[in-house]
Amino acid sequence: MASRYAKRLQKELLDLKSNPPFGVSVMEGENLDKWVIAIFGAQDSIYEGEIFNLQFKFSPGYPLESPEVIFIGPPPIHPHIYSNGHICLSILYDNWSPALTVSSVCLSILSMLSSCTEKTRPIDDLKYVSRVQGKSPKDVRWSFHDDSV
Amino acid sequence: MDKDSKLATLVEYGYDPVVAQVALEQTSYGDLNVAIDYIYKNFGEGSLDKKEVITEPTPLTSQPTQQLNTPTKPKRQISTSSSKRLKSSITVSAGSDDCYEDQEDSEEEYYQDVDDYEFDIALVDAFPKANTVIQSKDIINTALAEINNISSITETTPSAATLLLCYFQWNPNKLLERYYEDPERVVSAAGIKKIDQFFTKTSVPGQMCSVCADDLDSNNCSYLSCKHYSCDDCWNQYLLIKLLEGGATSIPCMGVKCPSVIPDEFIHKVAPNLYNKYLERLAQTYVDQNPNMRWCPAVGCGNALKADSQSESTAQCSCGFKICFRCKQESHFPADCEQMKNWKKKCEDDSETANWISSNTQDCPKCQSAIEKNGGCNHMTCIKCKHEFCWICLGNWIGHSNCNSYKKEENSNKSELKKNLERYLFYFHRYNTHEQSKKFETKLRQTAIETIVSFQNKTDKRWIDIKFVETSTEILIQCRRTLKYTYVYGYYMGEGTEKNLFEYLQNDLEKTTEQLSFLLSQANSDLKIFDLKEMTNLASVKLKHLLEGVEEGFIN
Numbered sequence: 021m022a023s024r025y026a027k028r029l030q031k032e033l034l035d036l037k038s039n040p041p042f043g044v045s046v047m048e049g050e051n052l053d054k055w056v057i058a059i060f061g062a063q064d065s066i067y068e069g070e071i072f073n074l075q076f077k078f079s080p081g082y083p084l085e086s087p088e089v090i091f092i093g094p095p096p097i098h099p100h101i102y103s104n105g106h107i108c109l110s111i112l113y114d115n116w117s118p119a120l121t122v123s124s125v126c127l128s129i130l131s132m133l134s135s136c137t138e139k140t141r142p143i144d145d146l147k148y149v150s151r152v153q154g155k156s157p158k159d160v161r162w163s164f165h166d167d168s169v
Numbered sequence: 170m171d172k173d174s175k176l177a178t179l180v181e182y183g184y185d186p187v188v189a190q191v192a193l194e195q196t197s198y199g200d201l202n203v204a205i206d207y208i209y210k211n212f213g214e215g216s217l218d219k220k221e222v223i224t225e226p227t228p229l230t231s232q233p234t235q236q237l238n239t240p241t242k243p244k245r246q247i248s249t250s251s252s253k254r255l256k257s258s259i260t261v262s263a264g265s266d267d268c269y270e271d272q273e274d275s276e277e278e279y280y281q282d283v284d285d286y287e288f289d290i291a292l293v294d295a296f297p298k299a300n301t302v303i304q305s306k307d308i309i310n311t312a313l314a315e316i317n318n319i320s321s322i323t324e325t326t327p328s329a330a331t332l333l334l335c336y337f338q339w340n341p342n343k344l345l346e347r348y349y350e351d352p353e354r355v356v357s358a359a360g361i362k363k364i365d366q367f368f369t370k371t372s373v374p375g376q377m378c379s380v381c382a383d384d385l386d387s388n389n390c391s392y393l394s395c396k397h398y399s400c401d402d403c404w405n406q407y408l409l410i411k412l413l414e415g416g417a418t419s420i421p422c423m424g425v426k427c428p429s430v431i432p433d434e435f436i437h438k439v440a441p442n443l444y445n446k447y448l449e450r451l452a453q454t455y456v457d458q459n460p461n462m463r464w465c466p467a468v469g470c471g472n473a474l475k476a477d478s479q480s481e482s483t484a485q486c487s488c489g490f491k492i493c494f495r496c497k498q499e500s501h502f503p504a505d506c507e508q509m510k511n512w513k514k515k516c517e518d519d520s521e522t523a524n525w526i527s528s529n530t531q532d533c534p535k536c537q538s539a540i541e542k543n544g545g546c547n548h549m550t551c552i553k554c555k556h557e558f559c560w561i562c563l564g565n566w567i568g569h570s571n572c573n574s575y576k577k578e579e580n581s582n583k584s585e586l587k588k589n590l591e592r593y594l595f596y597f598h599r600y601n602t603h604e605q606s607k608k609f610e611t612k613l614r615q616t617a618i619e620t621i622v623s624f625q626n627k628t629d630k631r632w633i634d635i636k637f638v639e640t641s642t643e644i645l646i647q648c649r650r651t652l653k654y655t656y657v658y659g660y661y662m663g664e665g666t667e668k669n670l671f672e673y674l675q676n677d678l679e680k681t682t683e684q685l686s687f688l689l690s691q692a693n694s695d696l697k698i699f700d701l702k703e704m705t706n707l708a709s710v711k712l713k714h715l716l717e718g719v720e721e722g723f724i725n
Contacts, residue, residue, distance in 0.1 A: 031382040083380050084406050117425045118407060119379040119397060124425070 025082050026052060032122050044126045053078050056092065059126055065134040072096055074129065075105075076122055086116035088158050089125060097139040100132065104149045106157040108142070110164045113157075172198050184208060209632075300484035300494075303462075305471030309448045312455035315341060323348055328432035329361045331451070335418050339459040361430070367393045369438045370401070378403055379423065391439045393431070397424030405440045412446045418454055463497055465490055489614065489643060491650070499650070503719035504657035512657045516597065534563045545606035545613075545649070546686040561602055573599065573679055574672040596660040603653035606686065610649060613642050613689060620693055634698045641689055641705040648682040648708050651716065658719070670723035671715075678711040 033049050036057075040046070048056040055076045061067025072095065077088040089112050091105035100108040111120060111128060142148065152160055175198060179189035182205075192204040303311055319341055320330035336359035337344040348355050369391040376385045380403035383389070389400045399407075404423075408431075411420045420436075422429040433451075437444050456462045456473045465472045467490035474484040476494055483500045485491045491500035501509045533540055533549075535556035540549065547560040558565055562572035575595045621635045655675050662668050685704045688697060 028380065028382045081410075084403075084410055111425075115426070117427075118399075118403065118423050119425050 025078070025080055028083055029078060036123055041123055041127055043130055044123065047073065055122070057122070057126060059130055059133075061096075062130060062134045066136060066139060067096055067133050070096065074126065076125075083118045083120070086112055086120075086158070087122070087125070088156050089129075090157060096133055097141060098133060098136055099138075099140050099142055102142055102145055102148055104152070106148075106152070106160070108162060108164065110162070113162050114164075175201060175204075179204065300477055301475045302465075302485075302487045303473045303475060304487070305473070308456060308471075308473050309452040312452055313448075315339065315455075319344065323352075325361075326432060327434070328430065329356070331418050331433070332359050332361050332430070335359070335454065335458060339455060339462075367391070367432060367435045369435070373398055380407070391435070393422050393429045393435070395422055395424055395427050395429045397422050397427055397429075399423055401439055405443065408436060408440050408443050409446075412443060412450055415450065415453075418451070463492060463494060466492060466497065466499070489646070501654045501657070502651065503716065504654045504661070508657055508661045509654075512600075512660065515593065531560065531563065534558050534565075544686075544690050545609035545645075546690050547602065547606065547683050548687055561599060570680070571672070571676040573676045574669075593660070596656045600653055600656040603649050603656070607646060607649035607653060610642070610646055610686065610689075614639075614646065617642050624696065635696075637698065637702060637705070638689070638692055638696070641685065641701055644705050644709050644712075645682065645685050645689060648678060648685070648712050651712060652679060652682060655715070667723050671718065674711070674715040674718055674723070678708070678715050681708045681711050 029052050033046070033052075033055070036044070036046050037049070043060045043062060045058045045060075046055065047058050048054075055078075057074045057076065059072050059074060061070040061072075072091055073093045075090055075092045079085050079087075089107060091101065091107065095101050095103065095105045102108070107129065109128065109132065111117070111125065172193070175193055176186070176189055178201065179193070180186050184192075188208055189204070192207045196204045196207050316327050316330045316334060319325075319334055320327045322345060323330065323333065325333070333344055333348070333355070334341070336355075337347070344355075370388050371390050372386045372388045373390050373392075374386045376390070376398050377383065378385055378390070378400040379397060380399050383400050383402075385398055385400060389402070390398055391401055391404055392398050407423055408420065420431045421427060422431060433447065436447050456464055459475075461476045463474050463484065465474060465486040465488060467486065467488050470486060470488045470490065472486050472488065474486055474492060474494075476484060482494050483491060483502060484494055492498070493500045493502075493506065496506045496509065498509070504512070531540055533551040533554065533556055535558075536551060536554040540551060548557065548566055549560050550557050556565075557567060559569050559572055562569075564572060575592055617639045621638060624635045652675070655671075659668070659671065659675070662671065681704065685701075685708050688701050688704055691697070692701070
């Protein structure tokens with residue numbers, strides 16, 4: 021188990037560092053189980069010029085289990101991103117597939133940002149943030165209303 | 170018949186091979202009956218059980234429990250037919266249950282004069298069986314047979330047939346009807362997207378496992394026609410996780426948002442060690458989704474019950490448990506599901522009072538010492554003062570009769586509310602007492618066989634008589650269960666002649682049940698066979714009367 025996890029992560033890290041997708045950059049990757057990745061708001065999107073930090077935490081079950089992904093530092097103001105950094109995105113929870121990678125997750129989040137037209141917080145932001153205090157988003161039961169944004 | 174075939178016959182009868190071997194050696198390979206006698210004398214009935222424990226890891230489905238349900242046949246019938254049947258069974262073959270009767274046969278003549286007691290009425294089964302019991306080990310085969318059947322008729326793969334069956338809640342008739350109307354619509358509605366070819370143990374040079382990033386060039390790769398390559402090791406891990414999550418019928422491919430569903434042959438080839446787990450899950454799905462099937466709710470029993478007709482409401486498992494098909498609880502006749510729902514709700518609402526009332530101790534009405542009830546019988550004798558009283562109404566046992574009907578106190582000082590509570594408590598107390606008694610007596614079922622074995626070795630009592638303890642226990646449990654629910658029924662019953670007659674029969678059954686319970690609780694030390702037979706018979710007749718009354722009306 022450990023070898024599968026380490027080998028795959030090492031390979032992913034190597035790929036990300038040597039050949040990163042546009043708008044994605046590895047900030048911290050010294051520890052295999054916790055990475056910080058910066059994503060850059062795309063040109064012509066409402067987030068142009070903004071930089072956000074994503075934190076990836078990997079359990080030994082990765083990639084059969086999904087990683088825990090949250091924004092650290094100020095998160096983007098987006099209808100699917102809560103002010104505590106939790107992201108409402110189905111591929112991070114129920115629709116995770118072991119064939120997904122850190123790079124494909126980053127690109128999904130970037131595309132989610134790019135297709136947004138209005139900077140608003142989720143409607144239930146306050147309620148959610150106070151309810152899940154200190155919890156990992158993986159321990160929250162998500163329902164996904166809208167796949168288009 | 171040579172030595173080996175004699176041994177084989179005994180093993181076929183259900184005896185432990187080692188025991189059979191010893192018995193044959195000791196009886197110098199003579200008559201088989203002599204050998205069987207030897208086994209009973211020296212090994213007791215345990216020799217039969219022992220064999221079954223070894224071959225069947227699920228003891229709940231084994232033979233002895235099934236024996237409990239077959240009402241003992243009238244003796245006369247056995248004595249005329251058994252000797253003939255025994256001879257033929259040796260030369261041909263016989264199921265293991267024949268062994269019990271073979272024993273009866275060998276002692277038959279000896280006891281012919283001693284025991285001339287006969288049943289006038291065959292024991293009543295108050296709930297005639299109208300369901301099929303599917304033993305836990307056979308569930309998966311039943312499911313697979315249905316899948317194969319559909320698969321061959323519709324000319325689809327077994328995986329597709331499974332999805333079709335799930336979609337139609339395992340109703341093959343409805344499935345085929347709709348399928349012939351419009352196969353394409355049915356297939357797409359059932360979620361069958363793409364199940365076709367798959368490749369296992371191949372190599373795909375230049376590709377990597379999409380999960381662990383291993384090279385796939387050493388025959389370690391498996392994939393469906395959607396070409397999401399992965400190594401077998403990762404498939405195993407993935408399938409394990411999916412099976413533990415519970416789904417068996419539609420595990421998707423590992424690819425991102427891939428519509429392919431993994432066929433069961435793929436699991437069989439790629440992860441053979443998980444295939445049993447897959448079948449387990451499939452069996453679970455089969456019973457859960459089938460509206461005509463229920464799991465037996467008894468603790469530790471994995472059998473499934475299948476109703477033979479939609480209208481049947483009661484089903485019985487081979488472990489003895491009876492279930493109401495509608496509400497999936499223990500069978501609660503004569504009370505109906507609606508009454509049980511209201512009753513349970515009421516019990517929960519009044520739980521504080523109920524807790525208090527159901528506490529297990531009461532004071533002796535004469536000397537006030539606290540008494541804990543540790544058996545099922547409600548005829549109590551105080552250890553200190555030897556006072557005999559009824560646990561239910563605390564009245565003197567001698568001259569004690571009908572404590573089952575609630576008498577309204579003509580005291581108008583009490584508020585309506587208080588009266589209602591008292592009325593409820595009256596019924597609840599009786600409901601609960603029978604429940605407690607039933608719990609104690611259900612334990613008797615487990616010890617019944619042990620009791621029988623111990624008697625077999627130390628007394629000269631007839632085998633059939635000792636076996637009868639089991640039948641009595643079953644009847645007693647049946648009476649207790651019915652009595653328990655008659656108090657729910659009675660609580661919701663309107664006043665009048667009907668109710669008076671109902672309470673008369675209820676009281677009748679209650680008294681007989683207590684007597685039977687007493688006899689059985691003494692059976693360990695003092696087995697009064699004649700009394701026990703008489704009382705069991707009486708109880709089953711009275712139970713029948715009460716149940717018939719509920720179904721057909723009491724006045725007629």
